[in-house]
Amino acid sequence: MKDRRIALSLVACTLGFMLAIQFQTTNHPKKQDKRDIWQLRSALEEEKKKQMELNKEVEKNEELLNDYQSRTKEYKLLAMKEALKDLKTEAGLTKKSGQGILIRIEPFNEELSGKIDPAMFPALLERLVNELNRYEAKDISINGERIISRSSIRLVNGKTYVNNEPISTFPIIIRVIAKDPKKLKSQIIASQSAEDFVRENLNITSKPVKHLTLPPYSKPIRVNYMKQVKEG
Amino acid sequence: MWLPVFGLIIGLVLGYLTDIRIPPDYTNYLSIAVLAALDTLFGGMRAHLQGTFEDKVFITGFFFNILLAGGLSFLGVQLGIDLYLAAIFAFGVRLFNNIAVIRRLVMDKWTNARKNQ
Numbered sequence: 001m002k003d004r005r006i007a008l009s010l011v012a013c014t015l016g017f018m019l020a021i022q023f024q025t026t027n028h029p030k031k032q033d034k035r036d037i038w039q040l041r042s043a044l045e046e047e048k049k050k051q052m053e054l055n056k057e058v059e060k061n062e063e064l065l066n067d068y069q070s071r072t073k074e075y076k077l078l079a080m081k082e083a084l085k086d087l088k089t090e091a092g093l094t095k096k097s098g099q100g101i102l103i104r105i106e107p108f109n110e111e112l113s114g115k116i117d118p119a120m121f122p123a124l125l126e127r128l129v130n131e132l133n134r135y136e137a138k139d140i141s142i143n144g145e146r147i148i149s150r151s152s153i154r155l156v157n158g159k160t161y162v163n164n165e166p167i168s169t170f171p172i173i174i175r176v177i178a179k180d181p182k183k184l185k186s187q188i189i190a191s192q193s194a195e196d197f198v199r200e201n202l203n204i205t206s207k208p209v210k211h212l213t214l215p216p217y218s219k220p221i222r223v224n225y226m227k228q229v230k231e232g
Numbered sequence: 233m234w235l236p237v238f239g240l241i242i243g244l245v246l247g248y249l250t251d252i253r254i255p256p257d258y259t260n261y262l263s264i265a266v267l268a269a270l271d272t273l274f275g276g277m278r279a280h281l282q283g284t285f286e287d288k289v290f291i292t293g294f295f296f297n298i299l300l301a302g303g304l305s306f307l308g309v310q311l312g313i314d315l316y317l318a319a320i321f322a323f324g325v326r327l328f329n330n331i332a333v334i335r336r337l338v339m340d341k342w343t344n345a346r347k348n349q
Contacts, residue, residue, distance in 0.1 A: 006235075008235070008239070008276055008290075011236075016243020018243075018247070022262050024253055
């Protein structure tokens, strides 16, 4: 009787041990950190940068809050209007001008490239816009269509549409406002998308311009996932 | 009767405290081993209630079942067949059978005890 109990308990103990290991393994699979010291350093640097940016954001918003609170009613309205204006500028609903670069996309000389019909695929434009944004472009417009966060670039019936407007005739002119146009220009020359354009028989040239004006985004912005909350 | 429960708790605590984790590729084997252990445990409880318990059978059954199930799934991996499903099926069916028998035996005991009162 005693042996039996001990045997049962031992088996139960083993079972419990295995169960615990199984739970631990399935719930938190072991992840190995394979980064070396330089990768860790750069990751740390990046996190620090992020923190600094967040701190700046907090500071900015706190300042705004202070602004609202400290001023009288009329000033409050004024401050709010100013904030609204800032937001509109940021959203791309206003005209904007500044220094930047002018990118021109056109087919190569037909005699040289043969008779292949060059076409503008949305994927090309998308990649170019993504790369421009990565290289710290501030604002972009393609053939007079302002690119904002809600802009679409898509293929409809074999034609490329930007903001639901067809972009079919060459040359395509892209205006980009940037802090450092010269740097952006050299980055674009060396970029992946420039190579891709060449592969599609399209020539891409860019030049820095002192003064550019981008049109505002003209379509209404539909807000799908936001609702107004009533006070009180 | 409380000793096995105590053992189970000790095993769980030990397992959590040691913080051992096995590679994800081997979780299949471990789960089968857990199933085999469960099967043996419930088989042992049933034998205990029926009065046919034997230490040697119990202990050898425990290790042999685990080894067999592990070996079968290993063979399955080598052959490209999910042979571990066979082990899971066999143990699952036996588990249900054993638990059903245990339930009946416990209920019988309980009703007998009430009648005798």
